[in-house]
Amino acid sequence: MTFDDLQARIREASRAGRPLRITGHGSKDFYGEPPAGEPLSTLALNGVTAYEPSELYVSALAGTPLADVEALLARHQQRFAFEPPRFGGRGTVGGMVAAGLSGPSRAALGSVRDHLLGAVLINGAGELLSFGGTVMKNVAGFDVSRVLAGSLGQLGLITEVTLKVLPLPAATATLRFEFDAATALMAVNRWGGEPLPIEASAWWDGALLLRLAGAAAAVEAAARKLGGDPIPAELAAPFWTGLRDQTDEFFAGAARAVDGGARLWRLGLPSVAPALKLHGEQLIEWGGAQRWVVTPLEPAALREAAAAAGGHATLYRALDKRCGVFTPLSAPLAAIHKRLKAAFDPHGVFNPGRLYPRL
Known part of the structure; x- marks a missing residue:
C-alpha cells in the first residue's frame, strides 16, 4: 500500500465518518482504552529509509519491526538508549512512538519523546505532513513531532520517524x-x-x-x-x-494477578516521594519516579494515593477498564487535548477514545 493509497482511504473515511483503528502487530492493544474502528495497518510501510551512524540518527517507516532496526544499530555498536519494551519481538517503530513507552534507562537517558527528531504523518484530511529533522537544532517553534509520542495514534497516521541513537556503553x-x-x-x-x-x-x-x-x-x-x-x-x-x-518475574506474576481480577497500575511520582503503603506487590524504577503496583485496591483509592504523593496513576493492565485508563484531565488540559485533536483530525477518524473515552 502506497502513501497515495493511505491518503485516499483516510479521505474516504473522513467523508463517511467511519473511524479507523491504526494497527501494526497489535503488541500494545492492551494499553490505553480498548481499540475501536476499522483496522488500518501500517505493516506495508516497512524499511529503514536513512541511517547515519556517524551522525547518530536513523529514519524508518512506521511498520518496520523494532527488532529489525535494533539489529541494524547493534551491528554498528549503537542502540535506542530509551530501551523501548519489545513485547515478544512484535513491536513496530510507529507503535513504539505512538505508545511512548520507555525502559529501565529512561530516568538517566531520556524518553522516546526526548529522542524523537522528526516525523511524517497523514492527518485526518489526508494530507502528508512532515515535522522536525535529523538533528535537534533543526527543530524550531512548536515541536509537533514530539506531541505524537504517547498520542496512541489519535492525531494521525505516523508513516515515518527519525530518532536519535547513541553508542553502546563501553x-x-x-x-x-x-x-x-x-x-x-x-x-x-x-x-x-x-x-x-x-x-x-x-x-x-x-x-x-x-x-x-x-x-x-x-x-x-x-x-x-x-x-x-x-x-x-x-x-x-x-x-x-x-x-x-516486561517478561520478568514481577510482570509474570502481575499478569496472573490481572487474570484473577487485580489491576496493574503504573504510577508516575516525584522520585523523592516516600514509599507508598499499598496493598499488593510493588516494583520501583527510574530512581523512584516510576512505580508499578499490582493490587485489587479500588481505582479511586489508588489514584488518591498517587495524587497525595504528587503524581498520577495509569491503569496499565486490567480486565475491566471502566474506571478509565488515564488520570482524568483538568478542564484546561482537556480543552488543549480537544483543540489538538480537532486541528489534526477534525472528523474524529483516528483511534477514537483510545486516550480518553470522549476524545
Whole structure:
C-alpha cells in the first residue's frame, strides 16, 4: 500500500465518518482504552529509509519491526538508549512512538519523546505532513513531532520517524543491595545527586539493583564506591532485558494477578516521594519516579494515593477498564487535548477514545 493509497482511504473515511483503528502487530492493544474502528495497518510501510551512524540518527517507516532496526544499530555498536519494551519481538517503530513507552534507562537517558527528531504523518484530511529533522537544532517553534509520542495514534497516521541513537556503553556493571523500599528510595536519590554513572535502578521484594554504564574506569570507580554485591553479567543481562520487555518475574506474576481480577497500575511520582503503603506487590524504577503496583485496591483509592504523593496513576493492565485508563484531565488540559485533536483530525477518524473515552 502506497502513501497515495493511505491518503485516499483516510479521505474516504473522513467523508463517511467511519473511524479507523491504526494497527501494526497489535503488541500494545492492551494499553490505553480498548481499540475501536476499522483496522488500518501500517505493516506495508516497512524499511529503514536513512541511517547515519556517524551522525547518530536513523529514519524508518512506521511498520518496520523494532527488532529489525535494533539489529541494524547493534551491528554498528549503537542502540535506542530509551530501551523501548519489545513485547515478544512484535513491536513496530510507529507503535513504539505512538505508545511512548520507555525502559529501565529512561530516568538517566531520556524518553522516546526526548529522542524523537522528526516525523511524517497523514492527518485526518489526508494530507502528508512532515515535522522536525535529523538533528535537534533543526527543530524550531512548536515541536509537533514530539506531541505524537504517547498520542496512541489519535492525531494521525505516523508513516515515518527519525530518532536519535547513541553508542553502546563501553562498560556496564550491576550491583545488588539488600534494602527495604524506604531505604532504597533514600539511597537512589542520594546517589542521583552525585557524579555516578547510574543508568538504571530497580527495587522489588527487598532488593535494589543498580546498573552502571559508561567508561570502564568510571564504572569500576563507582562500583568500588557504592559497594553492594556485584551480579555477574550473564545473570544481570537477562534481568534487565526481562524488566525492559516486561517478561520478568514481577510482570509474570502481575499478569496472573490481572487474570484473577487485580489491576496493574503504573504510577508516575516525584522520585523523592516516600514509599507508598499499598496493598499488593510493588516494583520501583527510574530512581523512584516510576512505580508499578499490582493490587485489587479500588481505582479511586489508588489514584488518591498517587495524587497525595504528587503524581498520577495509569491503569496499565486490567480486565475491566471502566474506571478509565488515564488520570482524568483538568478542564484546561482537556480543552488543549480537544483543540489538538480537532486541528489534526477534525472528523474524529483516528483511534477514537483510545486516550480518553470522549476524545
